Amino acid sequence: MDYDFEHAAGACHCGAVKFRVKLSDGLRNGRRCTCSYCRMRGAVAVSAKLGDLTVVEGGERLSLYQFNTNTAKHYFCSRCGIYTHHQRRSNPNEYGVNVACLEGISPFDFEEVPVTDGIRHPSDGGREAGSELVGVLKFVPARPR
Template identity: 70%
Template sequence: MDRDITEIDGACHCGAVRFRVRLTDGLHSARRCTCSYCAMRGAVAVTAGLDGIDILAGEDALNLYQFNTGTAKHYFCSKCGIYTHHQRRSNPNECGVNVACLDGISPFDFDEVPVNDGVNHPSDGGKDSGLAGVLRFVRND
């Protein structure tokens, strides 16, 4: 896995939504979050600029989900239900992109993934504690 990759194609599970993304820090930005939505979603996301994602096909199949303050915009395929990307609440100029949607990348390619403390989000009056922990994947080889 090339962690320094800058541009890669991706798609949802059924292929209705296809996109190309320009990553700001390759796969080095991989992380998860403890907020209520991310905890249930369970995706590993990497970072792109807001203008760094181009929908190549299926824009009409994308649905939007917003909650709480409505700042973050979470997009998912209306056909297969897979989360593809979201505009971040912590930085609305950035997108988080689901690594499982990227061609040839799996969340299980990462031995460790930092987990951000989304429960104590600074916008909610919580302290900016940064990391809540690290998620590890240990292979049974």
């Protein structure tokens, strides 16, 4: 998948929260994480610089969830519950943006999605940043019978 986005439009499921985002590297850096929260959430996230995401409607509907070190800030719609984006722990100058919220894109458009090690996060010490890849999630379409 090789999209180049100058700007993308996004929204939660119910449409109460709408945003515009400039993606740092298009969709080329899509990934999932193994931390306790992301493992349950299951979203594919792509990167945007902190100043490159603007909530254009429904900012008052966004709820914030933080845990553990309270560094990462996970935002979701208080009406429909959909995670829209989060400020990263690994790089607090970046947002991770839920691909499923971007107009015209599905997480199933990715053939492979790198999975990073959020359980043993580089910020916890003992590992260098960039050594966190633990696997690849592959999407294999069902074969017709």
